[in-house]
Amino acid sequence: MEKKQLWIVIAGLVLVNCLTIVFFLSGSGEAGSKIFAGEQETVAKIGKETISRQEWLTEMEERYGEDTLRDLIDQKVIIQMADDYGIKVSDSAIERELNMLKAMYGSGEAGNEEKWKQEIKYNLLLEELLTKDANVTEADMKNFYEQNQTLYDVPASYHLSQIVVKTKGEAEQTVKELKQGSSFSALAMERSIDEFSAQKGGDLGFINVEDDSYLQNIEELVKGMENGEWTDPVETESGYAILMVHEKLKGKKYSFEEVKGQIRRQIALEQMDRPVSARAFWSETKVDWFYEEKEKR
Structure with a gap:
């Protein structure tokens, strides 16, 4: 490998x-x-x-x-x-x-x-x-x-983007703007406090379910979602995150x-x-x- x-x-x-x-x-x-x-x-x-x-x-x-x-x-x-x-x-x-x-x-x-x-x-x-x-x-x-x-077992993975803000109020306002048609990537670049992903419009790449360094319950949050959908605000160590699913890869x-x-x-x-x-x-x-x-x- x-x-x-x-x-x-x-x-x-x-x-x-x-x-x-x-x-x-x-x-x-x-x-x-x-x-x-x-x-x-x-x-x-x-x-x-x-x-x-x-x-x-x-x-x-x-x-x-x-x-x-x-x-x-x-x-x-x-x-x-x-x-x-x-x-x-x-x-x-x-x-x-x-x-x-x-x-x-x-x-x-x-x-x-x-x-x-x-x-x-x-x-x-x-x-x-x-x-x-x-x-x-x-x-x-x-x-x-x-x-x-x-080595030949491929875990289930999700291509995600995120917007991370400090407060629940900011997160709820962001979700409201998304529902009104605002661009997820534009909002990520504008207000996400996670600088690394914000520079890429919130893009996190693929997160596999065995990697708990991001969120331990990641699969529970997104497994039932369709591509292009986003989550409600999720509390994290640094604030509140909104996750968007781009693609799902079955294990x-x-x-x-x-x-x-x-x-x-x-x-x-x-x-x-x-x-x-x-x-x-x-x-x-x-x-x-x-x-x-x-x-x-």
């Missing part, structure tokens, strides 16, 4: 970098369009000084260019090699990994799910490529499952047959004791890239 968690963290950082660069270079969005009338190449003004679009993009390339290009190459390499070897991953395997990610690490927030699925797909294809010739016995896999069965215990492929890859990767990286296939796919000469120096 530690290796899997590390890979997810790395994949998340890679994804952020890739999306950032693509956004900047595509010219889409407000930041990529003309910011000041008549000054198409100016992206910022600071008093009498300006920052040109070229300066901005050059700085972005120097900071993130090599890593981002390497990540994009890795993605293409993985897809090409998977096609060459006829390797595919099922939607159910991707969904299982996503659910585990949500329940265990609070990730997979609304709006990012398709991006996470794509990253999970790349990860699974790469693991299949690296372990395609590995010999792992059925007995070893069953033994691993029996010893680590709880599930996965059988050996359902996770057999995952176990095979995990055992094989541990036996290989090598980085989970697409770089091993660069020569096979004849990669020629911008930073190649720099690496040779």
Whole structure:
């Protein structure tokens, strides 16, 4: 699980970098369009000084260019090699990994799910490529499952947002405004005293029912609610909270047959004791890239 968690963290950082660069270079969005009338190449003004679009993009390339290009190459390499070897991953395997990610690490927030699925797909294809010739016995896999069965139990989880205020009166007023059509995220940013979630419009990500660090009776509060509904004020240590449900994830215990492929890859990767990286296939796919000469120096 530690290796899997590390890979997810790395994949998340890679994804952020890739999306950032693509956004900047595509010219889409407000930041990529003309910011000041008549000054198409100016992206910022600071008093009498300006920052040109070229300066901005050059700085972005120097900071993130090599890593981002390497990540994009890795993605293409993985897809090409998977096609060459006829390797595919099922939607159910991707969904299982996503659910585990949500329940265990609070990730997979609304709006990012398709991006996470794509990253999970790349990860699974790469693991299949690296372990395609590995010999792992059925007995070893069953033994691993029996010893680590709880790793494949996904607890029920809820994607929640919150607004936390100091008094019950403030909480009741907030609920009243919500009923009148006010935006939950706007009210969270405006008045929630929990600064961390307030900055994200109250978004807490996924809270699993086994995590009692937030509220011990969380499942009792929200299990009967529909997506988009919010609770009445709930007293907490810091005041009163109003919780909104975005998504509910049912708990599930996965059988050996359902996770057999995952176990095979995990055992094989541990036996290989090598980085989970697409770089091993660069020569096979004849990669020629911008930073190649720099690496040779």
